[in-house]
Amino acid sequence: xxxxxxxxxxxxxxxxxxxxxxxxxxxxxxxxxxxxxxxxxxxxxxxxxxxxxxxxxxxxxxxxxxxxxxxxxxxxxxxxxxxxxxxxxxxxxxxxxxxxxxxxxxxxxxxxxxxxxxxxxxxxxxxxxxxxxxxxxxxxxxxxxxxxxxxxxxxx
Amino acid sequence: xxxxxxxxxxxxxxxxxxxxxxxxxxxxxxxxxxxxxxxxxxxxxxxxxxxxxxxxxxxxxxxxxxxxxxxxxxxxxxxxxxxxxxxxxxxxxxxxxxxxxxxxxxxxxxxxxxxxxxxxxxxxxxxxxxxxxxxxxxxxxxxxxxxxxxxxxxxxxxxxxxxxxxxxxxxxxxxxxxxxxxxxxxxxxxxxxxxxxxxxxxxxxxxxxxxxxxxxxxxxxxxxxxxxxxxxxxxxxxxxxxxxxxxxxxxxxxxxxxxxxxxxxxxxxxxxxxxxxxxxxxxxxxxxxxxxxxxxxxxxxxxxxxxxxxxxxxxxxxxxxxxxxxxxxxxxxxxxxxxxxxxxxxxxxxxxxxxxxxxxxxxxxxxxxxxxxxxxxxxxxxxxxxxxxxxxxxxxxxxxxxxxxxxxxxxxxxxxxxxxxxxx
Numbered sequence: 001x002x003x004x005x006x007x008x009x010x011x012x013x014x015x016x017x018x019x020x021x022x023x024x025x026x027x028x029x030x031x032x033x034x035x036x037x038x039x040x041x042x043x044x045x046x047x048x049x050x051x052x053x054x055x056x057x058x059x060x061x062x063x064x065x066x067x068x069x070x071x072x073x074x075x076x077x078x079x080x081x082x083x084x085x086x087x088x089x090x091x092x093x094x095x096x097x098x099x100x101x102x103x104x105x106x107x108x109x110x111x112x113x114x115x116x117x118x119x120x121x122x123x124x125x126x127x128x129x130x131x132x133x134x135x136x137x138x139x140x141x142x143x144x145x146x147x148x149x150x151x152x153x154x155x156x
Numbered sequence: 157x158x159x160x161x162x163x164x165x166x167x168x169x170x171x172x173x174x175x176x177x178x179x180x181x182x183x184x185x186x187x188x189x190x191x192x193x194x195x196x197x198x199x200x201x202x203x204x205x206x207x208x209x210x211x212x213x214x215x216x217x218x219x220x221x222x223x224x225x226x227x228x229x230x231x232x233x234x235x236x237x238x239x240x241x242x243x244x245x246x247x248x249x250x251x252x253x254x255x256x257x258x259x260x261x262x263x264x265x266x267x268x269x270x271x272x273x274x275x276x277x278x279x280x281x282x283x284x285x286x287x288x289x290x291x292x293x294x295x296x297x298x299x300x301x302x303x304x305x306x307x308x309x310x311x312x313x314x315x316x317x318x319x320x321x322x323x324x325x326x327x328x329x330x331x332x333x334x335x336x337x338x339x340x341x342x343x344x345x346x347x348x349x350x351x352x353x354x355x356x357x358x359x360x361x362x363x364x365x366x367x368x369x370x371x372x373x374x375x376x377x378x379x380x381x382x383x384x385x386x387x388x389x390x391x392x393x394x395x396x397x398x399x400x401x402x403x404x405x406x407x408x409x410x411x412x413x414x415x416x417x418x419x420x421x422x423x424x425x426x427x428x429x430x431x432x433x434x435x436x437x438x439x440x441x442x443x444x445x446x447x448x449x450x451x452x453x454x455x456x457x458x459x460x461x462x463x464x465x466x467x468x469x470x471x472x473x474x475x476x477x478x479x480x481x482x483x484x485x486x487x488x489x490x491x492x493x494x495x496x497x498x499x500x501x502x503x504x505x506x507x508x509x510x511x512x513x514x515x516x517x518x519x520x521x522x523x524x525x526x527x528x529x530x531x532x533x534x535x536x537x538x539x540x541x542x543x544x545x546x547x548x549x550x551x552x553x554x555x556x557x558x559x560x561x562x563x564x565x566x567x568x569x570x571x572x573x574x575x576x577x578x579x580x
Binding site for chain 1: 172173187188189190191210213214217218220221222223225
């Protein structure tokens with residue numbers, strides 16, 4: 001692998017030294033372009049109280065092409081499909097080299113606060129959201145508890 | 157950066173990777189590479205500033221401004237950034253890229269190239285000697301050049317520049333090398349030295365007639381004086397004649413020696429052949445003429461052939477003895493068979509007689525004929541297998557029948573005969 005570009009080194013340093021609240025990103029030791037990410041579910045969203053695991057990979061062309069991000073934790077969200085793929089414009093055609101790992105993760109966090117059923121990736125979830133929003137939110141909350149609940153150390 | 161490329165000694169230099177002394181105002185940071193602008197340019201339509209390299213690369217991927225996504229149809233939209241921006245980034249304090257190697261320099265970014273090119277003692281240079289090319293700090297270069305194994309040195313004789321590593325080799329072949337004469341202690345260059353050695357007046361020599369007995373020894377320059385007074389000189393003609401004859405005799409002697417040597421070799425060869433022949437002959441007489449066809453072969457092979465033949469003959473003898481035993485056995489068996497046959501015949505005759513007696517009134521010839529013939533063929537079949545008695549007239553009559561029929565006939569004939577016996 002070619003030497004890591006200065007920009008990636010700087011970004012990684014800043015992500016660790018000056019972390020965004022609710023977002024935790026750590027590069028893999030053997031591949032500094034691959035990150036393990038934890039995003040805490042935003043308050044007053046159906047995902048509150050959950051910690052969602054994501055993977056983020058910086059392709060060779062980065063920052064000229066967007067990072068690849070995917071949810072690893074199951075989530076009931078109209079813009080995230082069951083494989084964890086995220087429907088977010090800045091990860092696709094709206095990518096700009098001025099964006100960074102930090103901004104991408106902030107956008108994902110924001111997407112959790114504001115699901116957008118009009119631009120769905122998971123059609124059935126989006127339909128559920130449109131037809132009966134309270135019920136869909138309840139289901140999202142249930143999934144959060146089932147799959148994304150912060151692992152509490154076992155009581156003695 | 158282009159200027160740096162022209163400077164061949166600098167191994168690696170990249171302004172993007174320069175380390176800044178102080179933290180830089182975020183307005184001077186390119187949003188693409190996240191470092192202070194290098195060669196800043198501005199997009200005319202939207203006014204955003206980037207490094208020239210960064211924006212060129214970004215626009216080649218996608219023709220929008222990385223900051224506001226406004227459409228940028230072509231790179232002609234780019235203009236050099238305002239002078240004040242250029243100056244601000246150029247005057248940023250940076251460390252020398254060789255800081256980790258020990259260079260303490262820090263100064264304005266725009267002066268860094270000059271520093272690296274002219275001042276920095278920690279710039280890495282490649283030794284300019286073709287064969288060396290070792291990479292060294294600039295500060296160590298003078299010392300290295302003094303000790304470089306591939307440096308050029310001047311030959312002290314011919315003034316030519318020679319590489320240090322081959323200097324020793326050059327010295328021994330240098331055509332202008334000075335060599336001191338061991339006799340007169342004058343020095344001459346190599347090419348003249350050999351000639352001088354022949355003529356050096358200080359060289360110790362002996363008289364020309366030393367071989368004939370003149371005991372004079374002296375320096376070359378005194379030789380001509382001695383020759384004038386040498387008593388052998390007057391006998392020169394005789395000595396020469398004597399010497400020539402001696403030489404001729406020696407040559408002839410040599411020739412004769414060679415001939416004798418050759419003859420000796422021939423004699424040795426012949427002796428060997430004779431001994432080989434006698435060996436072979438002795439083998440020949442031992443084997444009593446049985447090896448006549450292996451004539452001319454080396455004696456050793458004849459010997460082994462002979463042994464081989466002996467063994468074979470012995471084996472054959474054993475086989476013959478076995479055969480003899482079998483023959484004796486065979487004879488005995490034949491005799492036994494003959495006696496059994498005779499007994500059989502006697503019995504048959506008796507039986508025939510009894511049958512004839514019982515039947516009484518039946519015509520003797522009519523019944524006896526077929527029965528008798530059947531019995532006889534059966535008997536003949538048996539005899540045929542034994543091959544001791546030649547086939548009888550009856551057997552030759554039934555020759556059109558196959559041999560299997562011949563063998564089975566007695567059985568078939570006996571079949572109907574036995575019930576007949578029971579009936580009777």
